[in-house]
Amino acid sequence: MFKDGLNLHDYVKRALPEQVSMIVDPLLLALEEYENREIGAQDELNIDDEKRIECITSILRIGVNCSATSPNDRIAMSVILRKLHLLKDGFVG
Secondary structure, X not given: OOOOOOOHHHHHHHHOOOOHHHHOOHHHHXXXXXXXXOOOOHHHHOOOHHHHXXXXXXXXXXXXXXXXXXHHHOOOHHXXXXXXXXXXXXXXX
């Protein structure tokens, strides 16, 4: 899948933050279509595109930090957990 020594970690790292919409599954960006089909849950899922991209970008940054080649360069799990909880709280309210 990757050539010339490129790997998933580097691919994502290079794409952050400007090209996130180019590397994620389009279904993650097409949540609005799903929202329109789910009548009862529409209020909970009505999140604008900019906020959605910001959330996905943050998750990808956390993933890049978790997948550093050297274990010494990786973020502690307690920090990751705190960041994910803050992200969830900010994203879903």
